[in-house]
């Protein structure tokens with residue numbers, strides 16, 4: 515396809531997302547069905563442009579004086595992909611391209627970013643979140659949120675249950691990966707340039723052999739703070755797709771047990787093929803339809819890992835549409851769930867055992883506020899230094915250890931952000947039950 519046709523396609527897809535409230539994946543799939551002539555490169559180009567326009571929606575709408583899909587897509591070409599005006603005009607002459615630029619559009623494309631615009635415009639987030647984000651980031655609000663509007667890298671965890679890190683590392687290098695600066699068993703593939711295709715990891719043999727897992731470095735660091743030792747009994751209370759379950763199982767080196775529970779049985783079933791691929795033999799699923807499988811664990815766990823349901827603000831780089839869908843009522847709902855889950859999960863911790871609370875959100879209401887009110891309700895628990903727990907796991911490099919120390923917040927929890935850590939936004943706190 516020529517660029518003009520791809521631009522028209524991106525406008526249509528963005529229209530489906532913004533005006534017909536379709537999720538990105540299904541809007542792209544529907545366009546793919548209509549455009550059988552489009553190849554893999556065209557699809558990557560179109561979805562890359564759509565996602566970049568969503569990442570920068572407020573600042574593009576401000577420059578273009580319009581929030582219409584056409585304005586956002588044309589704005590993204592100039593202001594995110596760095597095309598010059600001539601390149602945009604040339605593409606709009608292609609067959610199947612949208613109409614030529616209007617005078618106002620030309621002006622919007624020539625405007626520089628506005629440093630006087632309010633934070634939600636410069637930092638591209640919904641305005642209602644301003645006081646919540648100011649509370650966490652203070653004067654750094656704009657630079658922190660701007661770092662959430664860029665493309666994310668791909669991080670990998672070498673599965674030490676199956677692979678020799680050196681051999682797996684060599685295989686990963688063929689996909690453009692380099693050793694992680696933060697994690698002993700991590701590899702890192704930098705984000706591609708705009709319009710470039712992302713590396714498809716599923717096609718590399720090391721992936722199908724189960725030697726590597728795709729897992730954000732922030733998520734790997736949060737898992738390391740569980741500081742589990744071979745022989746431990748671990749309950750992953752919100753196991754979902756199993757990212758943390760698999761990381762914890764690898765740390766146990768086949769000794770001890772991981773019990774994986776989730777209120778959503780379908781999510782738990784999706785973990786079965788991942789478990790097979792990973793070679794983890796000491797993971798047991800506690801299905802919500804068989805509550806007795808969970809009941810017997812009460813008061814017996816060395817570690818209960820709560821990777822709580824949250825607003826997911828920490829993943830905005832990967833799912834930019836979610837930031838525009840987030841409503842205040844969803845934050846309130848998540849907060850109520852988080853308190854309830856923490857109280858329930860705590861009952862499974864043995865005397866002297868630990869409870870790890872993690873979210874992929876940087877909102878204080880979901881993070882330190884939850885920990886503070888849990889500790890007020892449960893006086894047998896005290897907060898540990900989460901950075902020390904992560905370091906003691908042996909999973910972090912020296913730079914990773916320094917990073918968690920630098921990102922500790924008062925009380926002992928750790929908050930990682932794309933700006934400070936180059937990871938997704940993650941929060942984790944470790945609480946210990948009195949013996």
Ligand SMILES: C[S@@+](CC[C@H](N)C(=O)[O-])C[C@H]1O[C@@H](n2cnc3c(N)ncnc32)[C@H](O)[C@@H]1O
Nearest residue numbers: 752753754755756757758776777778821822823
């Ligand atoms: C952040 S996701 C977990 C991600 C997962 N740990 C991973 O690393 O891939 C949160 C999970 O909590 C589950 N959940 C929500 N409410 C729950 C509850 N009351 N009890 C247990 N799990 C719950 C959701 O179904 C969801 O799978």
